[in-house]
Every structure is written in C-alpha cells, then in structure tokens.
Amino acid sequence: MREIVVKPRREFDIPVEAETISPDVFASLTLKEIEGLEVWEGNRKQVLSDLFSVSGNDSPATVEETRIKLEGNFSRTKRIGEKMTAGEIEVEGSVGMHAGNGMNGGVICVNGDASDWLGREMRGGLITVKGSAGDYVGSGYRGEACGMRGGNIVIEGYAGDYLAEHMCGGTITVAGNVGDFAGSSNRGGTIEIGGDAYLPGAEMVSGSIVVKGKAQVLPSYQSEGVVGLEGMTLKKFSGDLVENGKGNLYAASVEQ
C-alpha cells in the first residue's frame, strides 16, 4: 500500500476546498505532482503545497493501493475524497463539509467528527466516523430526487438533522441520537439509529428506519404492531401514508 501523509501548514479560518485530496487523483502522481494540485482557500486559488505539506511514498500506485493519511486539523477542509472510487483516506482528527461527496468506492475513516453533508450523493464505499457527524449525512443536493444511492456510512457518535434525506439506497448506521427528519423523502435504503429520532421518515416512500431509542412518530404512520429485532422488541409502523409510502419504521419507544 502506498501511503501519503497530508498535513495543514496552519490553521484555516477561511474554509479550504480540496476535492483533489482523493486516492483517485493522488494514485498516479509523484509527491511533487501532488504538491502542485489545485486547492482553494476562499477565493484564492492555491497549489496544495501552499496550504499542506505532503510526505510519504513517492512511487505512483493503483488507486486501490493508495492510502492517504490526513494529520492535523481538517475540520475546515471541504470535499475530501470527492467522487473517490477506491483506496483509503484516514482522517486523524475531524473533517470538514462534504467529505466523500459522490463517493463510489473505497474507504474514508474519520477518527474525529465529520461536518455537514458527509457522503452526499454517495454511491458506494464505506465511511466510518468515530465521533459525530453534522447535518445531511448521506443526503442529496438541493432539488435532486435522490441522495445516497449505495455504500455504507457508520457513525459511532450522533448525527444532525436531515440524515439520509432523499436516500435511495445504501445503509447508514448511527450509534447515538439523530436530529430532526431523518430519512425524509427516502425511496429505499436502510437507516439504523441507536438513540432517539424526531419525526423520522417524513414522506418516506420506501426504505427502512430502525430507531432503537425513542421516536416522535408522525400522525401519518400506521401502527403495525410489534416485532422482535436483535433481541429487542420494537413497535412497527408503515408509511408515510401522505405519500402512499410503503416504508418501514421501527422504534423501541414512541411518542405521537
């Protein structure tokens, strides 16, 4: 495995957009070439080495054999791993918005927190977050009918609002609570929430949402009794009936 380490040279106040930090882009380039890639700090176009130091293995490799390690504070660096198809990115700390945008394959592992729009329009691959994630995990772009279509996102902490909005496929697991409107307008996919959720599955057409904590359930969900799941007893609902939806919503405890 070819490993490349990228470190910010300083703290960023202005967000940096660095969609070039991706195994697909790095794989065939030498370190020198990587240093010359385009990144943006606000409205200033920079080369990567203006903002980041690059070290590690200098010999080009396949995308699959490329591993990028991000050391230092990346919490204001956006679009890491955008559209990546293979390889690995490991983020030592936290990562900024839009990590894994449109990701097709490979692995992004975030040891800290992830910001908003993690795995937006994701199609394949795996994203793991040891900390928590912001709003719109696995969602779509505004106005689009489909968000995440495939792949897996695993969050060990909690997640913000609009988790998996417009989800059409793939799976998302959140160990803790999620914010408002998880899985709204979803048309497929599987969401598992370890904690609580507020109005999950609004306008869900199809798909599955499991809430292992407490869920505030919409009045447009029909109760289907109780089921056993992984040793838990969960209340089952189907909906969202305002959209003639056939989605499944399970919750350990329910408020309505």
Added chain:
Amino acid sequence: MIIKGGIVYDPLNGIFGEEMDISIENGKVVEEAENKEEIDAKGLLVMPGGVDAHAHIAGAKVNTGRIMRPDDGRIGIEPKTDLLRPSSGYTVPNCYAMGYRYARLGYTTSFEAATPIIESRHTHEELEEIPIIDKGALTLFGNNWEVLECVRDGDVDKLAAFIAWGLRASRGYGVKVVNPGGGEAWGFGGNVKGLDDPVPDFDVTPREIIRSLMEANEILRLPHSVHLHTNNLGKPGNYETTLETLKAVEGIKASVDRQSLHITHMQFSSYGGSGWADFESKAPEIADYFNKHDQFTMDMGQLIFGSATTMTADAPLEYSNARLLHAKWSNHDIELEESSGVVPLVYGRKMPINAIQWAIGLELALLTESPWKILMTTDHPNGGPFVNYPEVITLLMSQPKRDEEISTLHALVTKRSTLGTIERELDWGEIAVMTRAAPAKVLGLKDKGHLGVGADGDVSVYDLHPDKIDPSKDYKKVKEALSLVKYNIKGGEMVVKDGEIVALPQGRTYWVDASVSEDLAQRVEADLVDKFTKYYSIQKSNYMVQDAYVTRPIVVKAGAI
C-alpha cells in the same frame, strides 16, 4: 468586413450552396464594403445567423424553473472569465449562458414564446440581460378577460384595438394564444375539453376565441400571425382537435405575405390513441394536412432525451403532468389574464411514450414536404434545451443516425410511429430554411434569416465543408461542427471566433406598435379603467412596461390605419 469564399446557403434569396463573398458594413449586408477586413471562410458552410421563433428564454416561468431547480443550476456551470459572466444551468440556464450558448450555435435571434402582459416587465428585465442575440416576446391573449368579452360581444374591432394596446403595454411582438379558454377555466381548477366547450362565466368557446383573435390580428396587419398552442395539447388523441382547429380557420386570410396561423410545438399536438396505453403518432395525418394547405405553418417541438423543464401557460396541462409523474409542480395564475405552470421531468429512451413523442417531432419535419412550413424547435426547454439543435439537425439529415438512435429506444417506437420507414434526409438548403429563412419569414422579420443586401449582418460560419462531407454518414462531424460555430458575426461584429466568444454586444428587442382609430382606442380605454378599478390588484398607471425596460428597441409599425 468581407466573409470570403464560403459555401453560402441563403434560401430566401435562392442561394443554395454557392461559393460567394458576403460584405457587411454598419451592421448590414451590403454590395461592397469599404472596410476590407477579411474573414476567411474558404469552402466552409455559411448561413444567415440562426433564428429561434419559439423558446422560453425569459420571464416569470423561466425564473420559476431556475428557482425550483438548483439541481439543474449546477449542470452547465462555466466560470467567469475576463469577458464572460459565470454560466449555470442546462434546461434553465442563467441569462448569460442563454446568450453565450445561442451565439456558440451560430444563432443571433430568439423569441420568447409567451409573456402575460402584466408580467412583461419581468420578461424584458431578463431579455435585457441576455447578451448578444436580438430578441422579442410574444404576448399572451388567449385567456384575457377583455379578449373574452370582446369575443363574446362579437366586437372584433375592439378586440383589435385591445391587442394593439396589449402589445404596447407589454412591448410585445405578436399574439400568442395558449389553450384558449382553458387558462380562464383553470382559475377555478377547470379546463376546456375541446373547440366548442364553453369557457365558464364568459359564454365563449375556444373556436370563437381563436377565430376572433386571428381576425383581429389581420385587421391590425401584424407582422406575425396568431401563434397558437392548441387546446388539448399533450393529450392522447389530440390530433383531432388540432385538425379541427385548422379546418375552423381555413377561411381566414392573412393580411400580409405570411401564414394565417402558426401552430407551435406541433409534436405535442399530433397524438393518437384513446389513452396512454394505445398512444400513437398521428404525425402523418398532420403532415398530410399541411402538405395540402399552404396558409399554415408549424414548428417541431422536438423532444430530446434527458432532463427537461416543462413550462407553459397551459396550467391545467402542467397540473396533469405533475400528478401523472408525481413531479414537482409550480403553478402561477395571473389575474384577469392567464394561468401557467412549470414541471421538471426526464424523457427516457426506454419510456414508450417518450420514444414515440421523439419520433413524432421528426416525422412531422420529414413528412411535411416543404421546409418552409415547419420550423426547427425543441420548444426550449419543454421538449429539451436549445443546445441540442445540432442533434436535431443531424437526425433530420441522416437516416443512419436515426436508425442508430431508434435501436436504443423502446421497441414501440417503430410500431406506433412511421419514423423507421422514412428515408428522407434533409439537405443543407432545407436545414437553412428550417433554422433561418422560415423562422424569420414566419415571424415577419424582414432583415433576419437571409443575406441579401440590407439584411442584418448576422452570419454563421461553420467548420464544415458542405462539398466534402456527407451528413448522412458523417453525422458525428456535423453535430460537432454545428455545436460550436467557427465564426458568428452579429450585426457585423465578430462575436464568436474559432469557437470562443470574443465580444458581447447588447442585442435589440423587437416590439410592434399597432395603430387603431382614436374612437376604438377610447372604447378600450373605458373598459380598462373599469377593470383596473374593480379587478386588477395594481393601478393602471403602473401597468404598462416603461421605456426603461427596453433600452434598444426596434419598433415595428403596424395597424388598422
């Protein structure tokens, strides 16, 4: 400026593929130019600048499309340059992209197809922001209360006077009629079902509205004919309504040298079948009728596979589209005047209905013998965005291209249309007619669509040697060359050079100032005062488009006196 040695297609002047020079001075084609700056077009295809007679390029509907579709906005993004503003959008581009993309195709003129009078200020605000091209807007009259009342009272003279006022108020160019009567019925959620279905509360029928508006149009001797979007558009079996409409107005004569009626985006009005299940093409029947009648024209409304944003004053149609497809739905009813709707959708190759619709547009163009009777349009962005015109042209010029496309479509396309059996391939002369000469003639734009002395110096030069290329076989090359013009000269100024936009002149806006007698004008005035006092939500004095909104007008005079 002299454009040297091109192979020129100028059908209005009877020139079909002759090597000749075009001289331009002070923005116009001249016999001989004093400025001898030469543009080398040796052996290249040269045509007048393209003219789009029907597209939705400006106004409330288009902007509604943009606002409800950020997903479309992010397609077609091009950054700002030292010269150009940023571009965005595919089906609903921003204003700048609109001008740049027309220019890159070799077009120099485009007409917005529908503006309600009361919202024309907005339409002109957008038209003013579209760079390079000349433009105009057709004004909606088919559901206006004053129109309906004049029709009910059989007062065609007063109707003509109102049209004259409405064109001035909207700085409009011609009379657009959309689903006559249906837009008014939609005010309470209804529609009209056919030519003789009365409009609620007004006691008039679509037949009467169309006939009266055509008569009034001819009283005013307007440069363009009535421009009609038929009743029942978009519905299976509607070809009967279309033919019935044409038959109903056969006797109305044009007052100037042009068609008596233009039916727009005919593809959407040429449907057979009793429902979507037995939906089929009736393009042959429509084309046959046109082949036998010389007083009518139409445009294709060709469908393009992929994303489209449908937008029309036919609000009930958009409502049914939205319900049928479970799509986003915007509706906009306009007090006393119109309704309208916007629905984004995707045309799929494997969707039988879409495949047949695609075939119908092409059948119409290929089965209608005279290219002067059918203009090339996609009813942008209803059938698809105008950037696909090169695709449409290659489909018309190449049977192998059509066969290749058909092989990727739902199989019903060959059973429910005749397209697969049509061998006709259009030549450059016919293409020049459908995209230049005929649209200009249909609109009544005397200085557009040709390269005779006195014509506007709008010339497109394509990187194609018409003598050396066979469009039937080399359709990929044709499409490539048509997609990015080599030179686009607009009003004598080079705006695109070797595919790059090099200048951004501000285009002009055509509108028609039609005169009527003082007496008639006053009768209309009295009606209007009453309507503004009782019904409009704004003051009459604030209604009319002010001069500030049309900064480079070309005022075409017309009128009864």
Added chain:
Amino acid sequence: MKAIMISGRTLGQGATCEAKTSPEFFKATSFCSLSEEDYSSLDLKEGGNVRVATPFGEVVVSARTDDGLPSGMIFIPMGPWANVLVGPNTGGCGTPQFKGVEADVASTDMLVKDVRELFGDLVEEKRRETS
C-alpha cells in the same frame, strides 16, 4: 419561569424599524409580552422588567401582558433584544430558529439596555480590533 420564546413583527416595530436609534424603536421592541397568568405569577411591579435567558444569551426587557398568549409562551418583537436570545445554529438551511426558543423568565430590578448599550460589547471589540 420556563417559557417558549417567539419573536415576530408588530406594527410598532415596523413603523420604527428604519429609525433604530430612536426612542420609538426602543419602546416598540424592547419588551416582552406574557399571558396574564404568567405575568401575575412573576410578581411584577407596574412597569417592571423581566430578565429572559436562553442557552444563547440573556436580556432585560420590560414586561407587559398580551391576552392572546397561552401560558408558558412569551413574545418579544423581532429586533436586537429578541435576537440576544436566539441561537446561531442555522439547522442546515441558513435560517436560525427565531421562534420556539426555550427560555427562562424572571422578574428583575435591572434596567433595559438601550440599543447602543445592547451592542456595547461588540462595539468595544470593534474598537479594539481597529485601534
């Protein structure tokens, strides 16, 4: 007292909102309306003030009654006093949640800050930054 704070437009706020340093604007926007029931429960003196606190800030405003409010809900006209209490979170859509903020309300002897005092800390910071 725990309450839900909402902010919104009023005629007075609208009529004075382009004259924000005027005493009229101060009068029109630096108050808090409470239901009769809540007002009495706070033991307010005539023309008394309340201190309203949320997780995002606290502000002193004058108190009055509004019989349209249910118990447990308070209203402060939109403007700088209300906005001390609103959180910066835009909920992923760019718009802070100006209505429905959980607040703590108590009567107080403290005075209502005028608009300049209200921004005093930020103006001081600006001065520091630019000196």
Added chain:
Amino acid sequence: MIVEDVLCPFCGCLCDDIKVEVEDNQIVSVKRACRLGGSKIRGHGRIEAPLVRKDGELVKATYEEAYDRAAQILLDAKRPLLYGWCSTVCETHKKGILLAEEVRGVIDSTATVCHGPSIIGIEEKGLAGSTLGQIKNRADLIVLWGANPAEAHPRHSQRYSTNSKGKYTEEGRKGRKVIVVDVRATRTSKNADKFLQIKPGTDYEIISALRMILKGKADLMPETVAGVSKGDLEEVAEMMKAARFGSLLFGLGLTHSRGRYKNIDNALSLVADLNTHTKFVVMAMRGHYNVTGFGQVCAWETGFPMAVDLSRGIPYFNPGETAACDILGRREADAMMVVAADPASNFPKEVVRGMADIPVIQIDPFENPTTFLSDVVIPSAVAGVEVEGTAYRMDGLSLRMKKVVDSPYPSDEVIIENILESVRRLRDDN
C-alpha cells in the same frame, strides 16, 4: 404637487396607490399608506456623510475615500460576504451581483433570515401560486398560517385577501371564510371564522394530519395530533375542501419554527393535494418590499435565488453552508458589505459577533446597529422615494418604483458602481 400611484417601499404588499404631496422637494403628506409605509415614505433622520473608521472611531470622510476604502476591504478579503438587498431596487441587485463576481464573494439576501426556508421548500416541491389579484377576485377561503398581516402587512387584507372585493368575491369578507393557524391569538386571528391554535414547532405534524384527512385516511390517525383534536383538524380540512378557490398564505411562523423548510415543503404538498379536491393556491407573505426582487434577479443572473458563493468564479448555492448566518456564525467571512439591510439587529447576537472582528461596509440611508459595527459607512438615497427602479411584490409581480423627491445622496446603484470602479482600478494598480 401631488404624485399619484406611488409605490410603497415598505412591505411585500408593494401597494401602488399611495398619494404623496410634495412641496419644495419636501414630502408634506402621504395618503392611503398604512402606518408602516407612511412612516417610511415621510422619512426621518439620515446618516449625513460617509464615515470611515480611524483608530477605532468612525470619522467623516468623502465619498471617494469611502469608495476606495470599501474597495480595498473587498479586494483584500478571501471570503467577502455581500449581504442585504431587501430594501433597494433590482437595479442595485444587478450591480451587487456583478461586484460579488468581481471580488469573488458570497452574495446573500435577507431572505435567508425570513423566507429562505420557503425557497428551499419550493426546491423540493414547486409552488402552486397566483398573483394577489387572482386571490382578490376568486378566493372564498383564506388560510393564514403562522402569518399576522394585521401587524406585518396591514393593507393586505383590504387590498388582496380576506376583505378584498373582486369579480367573484363581490361580498368581500362576508362572502369568505377565514382560517387562522397560529401558536397564539393575534389581531389577525380575531378576524377568523376558525382559529386553530397549535403548539410551537408542531406545524409539520399538523400539516401531515390534514393531508391524511384529505386522503381519506383519518381513521388511521391518532385522536389528537400534537395536542389538537382530530375533530378540529377534520373541520379545517372540510372547510378547505368546501372552498371553490382556497388560498394558503403563510408567514414566518412556519419558516422560523422547528422544521423550518420542511414545514414549507409539507405545506406545499398540502396545497398540491388540495387541488385534487378543489382549486387552491399558496403564497409566502414576504416581508421587505423587494426581498422577492433580489431572489428573482439573483436567479436569472446566477441561476440561484440567494446564498450564492462565487469564490471560485462559478455560482455555488447551498444554504446551510453559503448563507450569511452560516458564514458569520462559523466565522468564515473576513469582510462584509451590507446594503439596505440591518443584520446587526436581525441576526442572532451570536452571529452578529462575527461582524465585530472583520471589516464591515455599510450602504444605507439610516443609522442602525449595523452602523455601530461598520468600518465604512456610505449614506445612500432612499430607493422608492428618492430613486426610481424595479421591485417585485410578494407574488412575483414586478412594478416600477417612483421617485418622489430629489436626494442629495447617491443611489445604492451608483454607490456600488463606484465601488466596482475602485475595485477595478485598485486591482489594476497592483
């Protein structure tokens, strides 16, 4: 001299029938306007001269100094935020967007703190609307949801909605039903036939419940929804279905509460559903007189209606990331220009704090808390009173604002043109 049919530069009603009496270039009386509009048109204390901050204090400067200082601030910034635009004309918006492109900034309007969520809702569903005159002439049912026009749009009811008269509504208020949905009783709810009082933040559930009833699925619903009885909801749904032409007018009660754009999204679906039963339209009760206009201009110029980030020379739109409060709240902007708005008053204070440590340019006729935090203050003429130009009413109808008196101050448009010129000149000098 009396100027007739003047447009009112206050709220989204954009009333166009105001009579203004002018003597010696002074406005002496304003007729027909409401309290809000009258106050604005009559005018009051102005910022007298340009100000520039020196050694911590704002001191008088010339316009030229102010333009150059503003231009330098914008040129130095890596992420300038150009914000406001609601209380000025579209001609200013066009120049402002051009300036934002030139300095590669983020441009956003006050919509993002009022009806921004409505626009995001429209992106999800579209909007089934109409002009206000259509409602006046046809509506026999008006539903006001989280809106209080009696306070915020005082002439709305008389001119356009509950109490207006038109072709099919000759009886005005008597011939109409009015439903008010709100969390508290207001002067607006006192005019209602049916007042549905709900708990804050429960709008989404209530709307879903109404949609269930309209779909004939009431029996699958709980007996109470967010504290409202099913019977009450059924009554409201019946009134909606019984209308010949219904109109849902919604305000900040929906956009500012928990759920924000999802509330709007669901309300738009409710109206689409209602059209299977009868005719129904929906409209946002937009606040400032030309906040709608900025959305329109920004959409046709950039493709997007607000919150457009032009940092990379291309328009990028993503409220939640690129709206003013997002950027200031996260301390991402390094300069701000405010035109015809007062964010210091209208943003949460924690967001406003972000203006204290970055250079701020203000263009406005009036002193306000944004002035306190500004480093360059450029006084302008009052658009719609001292400057003519275009504005868009809440229903999207564009009208031309009149100039009633001359102003000693330059217009917003001219000020921005001058800053743009300075930007180009200073950049060329470097």
